[in-house]
Amino acid sequence: MPEPGDERRKVARVVLLDPDNRILLLHGHEPDDPADDWWFTPGGGLEGDETRAQAALRELAEETGMTDVELGPVLWERSCSFPFAGRRWDQDEWYFLARTRRPTASEAGPMINETGLTDLERRSVVGARWWTYRELAEAHETVYPTRLAELLNRLLVEGPPSRPLVLDTEIV
Numbered sequence: 001m002p003e004p005g006d007e008r009r010k011v012a013r014v015v016l017l018d019p020d021n022r023i024l025l026l027h028g029h030e031p032d033d034p035a036d037d038w039w040f041t042p043g044g045g046l047e048g049d050e051t052r053a054q055a056a057l058r059e060l061a062e063e064t065g066m067t068d069v070e071l072g073p074v075l076w077e078r079s080c081s082f083p084f085a086g087r088r089w090d091q092d093e094w095y096f097l098a099r100t101r102r103p104t105a106s107e108a109g110p111m112i113n114e115t116g117l118t119d120l121e122r123r124s125v126v127g128a129r130w131w132t133y134r135e136l137a138e139a140h141e142t143v144y145p146t147r148l149a150e151l152l153n154r155l156l157v158e159g160p161p162s163r164p165l166v167l168d169t170e171i172v
Contacts, residue, residue, distance in 0.1 A: 007090055008079070008090050008091055008092045009045050009089060009090065009091040009092070010045065010046045010052070010091070010092055011043060011044060011045050011046070011055075011091045011092065011093040011094070012043050012044070012046065012052040012053070012055035012056035012059065012093075012094055012096065013040075013041045013042065013043030013056065013059075013093050013094065013095045013096070014041055014042045014043050014056050014059070014060045014069075014071075014095070014096055014098050015041055015075055015095050015096065015097050015098065015152075015155070016041075016042065016060065016066070016069060016098045016099070016100060017097070017098070017099050017100070018099075018100055018102060018130055019100075019101065019102075020132075021132075021133070021156055022130035022131055022132050023041075023130070023131050023133075023136070023148075023152055024041075024042065024064070024128060024129075024130055024131075025039040025040060025041060025128065025129060025131055025143070026039065026040055026041070026042055026063065026064075026125055026127070026128050027039055027125070027126050027127040027128065027129065028040060028125045028126065029126060030084065030085070031085050037126075037141070037142070038141065038142040038143065038144055039129075039131075039139075039141055039142070039143045039144070040143070040144045041095065041144075041148075042059060042060045042063045042064060043055075043056060043059045043060070043063075043093070043095075044059040044062075044063075045091070052074075052094050052096070053071055053096065056071060056094075056096045056098070057069070057071060060098070063125070064128060066100060066102070068100055068101065068102065069098045069099065069100045070098060070099050070100075071096055071097075071098050072096065072097035072098060072099065072160060073096070073097055073160050073164075074094050074095065074096055074097075074164045075095045075096065075097050075151075075155060075160055075161065075164060075165065076094075076095040076145070076151065076164055076165045076166075076167050077092070077093065077094055077095070077164045077165070077166050077167065078092075078093045078095070078145055078166075078167040078168075078169070078170065079091070079092050079093075079169045079170075080093065080144075080145075080169065080170040080171070080172075081169075081170075081171045081172070082170070082171070082172040083172065094164070095145075095164075097155070097160055133149065133152050133153050133156060136148060136149040136152060137149040137150075137153070144170070145167055145170060146170060147167070147168075151165075151167075
């Protein structure tokens, strides 16, 4: 929930990499329009007085069931505004690096944790997939944040930034 006087929702997202440096993305769509779809990183809004790091780990566990991760630094910060499920969402997002020792995508694909999803998520999240940088760079699907392939490549080549990169504001 936004703080009083702050209309922006505080969000923690996870850039989860497997041992082969593939990134986990969730596949979602408008609840009433499956053709209006996109890919995005796991994560969501803070609850109560939890920190963004706590929210990142909670959301990852709720959405995927994955708890065997090492949470790293904040990579990126982004403000965004978009329509979804009949309302406008204005949020400030922090993207945390995380790694898992789970087998690669070819050995064990990701799973959506149906029991951890909210009703809205159950109506709008339809799958998950591990992506290589090349697959992401060549994708024709909508992916958020929109420069994710470029950002992932930079992360894999240069490592995490010394302080979070502030991404361009995205308004859809």
